[in-house]
Amino acid sequence: MSEGLQTLISKLKENPRNTVVFHGRSEMERVRFSDLHQAVSLVSQRLGEFGLEAGMQVAMVAENGKAAFLLDLALLNIGCIALQVPEKTAGSALADIGLQNIAFLLVSALHRDEVDTGSWEPIGTLQGMSLFRNPACSNAFAPVAGPIIFSSGTSGKEKKIRVNNATVLLNARQFFSAIDARQDDSFLIFLPLSNYQQKLLIYGCIDTGIDIVLSDMQNVMQALKQTSPSLFLAPPLFYDSMWRLADGRGEKLRELFGTGMRQMWSGMAALPSVILEGYRAGGLPLLEAYGMTEYGPIAVNTLQHNRPGSVGRALVPGSVTLESDGEILLRSSQRLTCGYVDQPVDVEQAVYRDEVAIATGDVGRIDDEGFIFIEGRKNDxxxxxxxxxxxxxxxxxxxxxxxxxxxxxxxxxxxxxxxxxxxxxxxxxxxxxxxxxxxxxxxxxxxxxxxxxxxxxxxxxxxxxxxxxxxxxxxxxxxxxxxxxxxx
Incomplete structure (x- = not known):
């Protein structure tokens, strides 16, 4: 594991001020970072007793919650490669990764029926999750840069992508530095943790010293009201649904999003201007951002620097350029991922142009002040x-x-x-x-x-x-x- 991610564990220990709220349908638990460090240390010790070692790839199938949160950090702590696979497609995802590459498997009770564990050896439970050893694992210590994650991108066809653990914290810091995060902020995270963007936000909050609220897609509206977060990121469909639920009324929107909201971001696709303007008129700072699974965070609008209709300015000056046909090209030696896994060479090279360049497939323009406007997909x-x-x-x-x-x-x-x-x-x-x-x-x-x-x-x-x-x-x-x- 990279030294950067090890820093997260020590930062928990040194921080008695900030907290994580684990929010569920019927209960809510607030835990200090320093107390979480103690819990992570105990879980790490138990994992070691079960035979997990640094360098092993360990898969996890679990819903958002305290157990998944602790186990992810504990796996990082002992140097394992944590593979959190999408819950709804867990069986096919594990097969795609290759069972010969996975040494252990953690499965929550909620998702036991979605994984065929017949060939796995049950060896115990941790944080309410079943732990299995893989007798057929022949590649337990393969040298890899980080976990495999899954992305459907815009094609809808899932691709396996290898994360580079050495650049994870840098990418998180670039985003949190740009948004001018404060020590009294609280970030509500609710999308599945198999979406690596959510883990990037968690790691960034720990690194920066920001309170975390961890909920899920079923309970996010309740979490907004009960915990009053100040920072929030969601796909456009969520903001559109809330806009319709509120009938476009600012007072109702403020009631739905809680009293403490300071900044909200939408990504993945453009929001209609009428919705962006409606949120702003209602006193809710809804901003647009730009990211790509293969690259990491790219650009963001902030309270200080916001141009409606754009996705903001590049987090790293000079990292975003345009090809002659208008395609947006990214350049960084510190991108989040190393490349695709098990994809044809031509498919990989269409995106990963070389060691530093990534082609987004988006067509856009950049104005004189560096704000990026996305006009569509090249293939669309x-x-x-x-x-x-x-x-x-x-x-x-x-x-x-x-x-x-x-x-x-x-x-x-x-x-x-x-x-x-x-x-x-x-x-x-x-x-x-x-x-x-x-x-x-x-x-x-x-x-x-x-x-x-x-x-x-x-x-x-x-x-x-x-x-x-x-x-x-x-x-x-x-x-x-x-x-x-x-x-x-």
Whole structure:
């Protein structure tokens, strides 16, 4: 384990001021960092007694909570490579990593049915989790830079990526330094810890000396009210859902997000400007940020430096540049990951250009003050039958701002004009009138007009293949399912 991550364990010991709140549906426990250090030390000792050693890869399948938190830090403490796999796809994820590479497995009671443990040897329990040894492990001490994590990216196809433990803390520090984090801040973290961004936030809070609230997706709204955090990061869909729940009313939004909120960030995809403006008008500082699993945090808007519509300025000056076709290129010798695992060379080289350069696949621009604006995905560009190139997000923005529209998707590849798929809560005359007016307004001066639209009430989810695991549009799947409906 790198010296940087070892620093986290010692920082817990030296900090009796800050706390972690473990928030669940029916209980809430607050523990001081210094007391957590003692608990981590005891769990580390027990892991050693069970035969876990530095360098071993250890998989964990667990929901957010105190047990997963302590075991992750204890595994780091003894030098193991902690592989926290996605709970919903645990079986396939373990198979993808390769059982010959995993020495031990920790599984919570909630997820025992999702993992076939028939070939594993049960050897005990720790923090309420079952611990198994893998008799078939033939590669227990393979020299690796860090854990394998999973990312669906924008393609929706999961890729295995190797984290570089030596750069984890540096990437966390760059983000927390940029946001001007304070000692009295409290960061609410609720997405699954198998999403490595969440661990990066936890490590950054410990390193910086910031209170942590750890909840989960089922209880996050209750956690917001009960713990009043000051810092919060969530995907756009969450803010959109809260906006609709509050009917766009600032007073209701403030009630939903608690009384202490100081800064909130949205990432993964753009938020409609009407929602960003609505939060700000309601006194809630909702900002946009930019990150990439392969690279780490890239850019962020802050209270001091914020340009609506942008994803902020680069955390490291000079690290973000544009290719001749507008693609955003990242450069850093300290990026978060080393590369893909078990991917064809051409797939890896399309992203990991060389030792320092990563191609994002995003198309954008950078203004004179360094603010980065993302205009769409390079591979999502619509090329019409006339050869004109259109970024769909630029078309969709006006429709995503409509209160009746949940999702807007522009279609039109190899066609003379565009069509819109619009997912609405209810199909009625008022929705049609509002949408048709928006189409008319868009078509004024548009080089490629919108001539067709189709309304659907089918929800977009990761389960039905219309969203990725990171809640981004699965454009290929959407197009294959709906293009005929839109253009008929």
């Amino acid at each position: 560009t619509i090329i019409t039958s006339g050869g004109q190139k259109i970024h769909p997000t630029a078309v969709e923005q006006s429709f995503n701002s409509l209160p009746c529209v949940q999702y807007a998707v522009a279609l039109g590849a190899r066609r003379p004009h565009l069509g819109m798929l619009l997912v609405v809560e209810q199909i009625d005359s008022s929705a049609r009138q509002l949408i048709e007016k928006t189409i008319s307004d868009y078509n004024v001066g548009a080089s490629v007009p919108i001539r067709n639209y189709f309304l659907s009430t089918e929800p977009f989810t990761a389960e039905n293949g219309l969203l990725t695991r990171n809640l981004k549009l699965q454009r290929k799947n959407i197009s294959s399912r709906y293009e005929t409906c839109v253009f008929n």
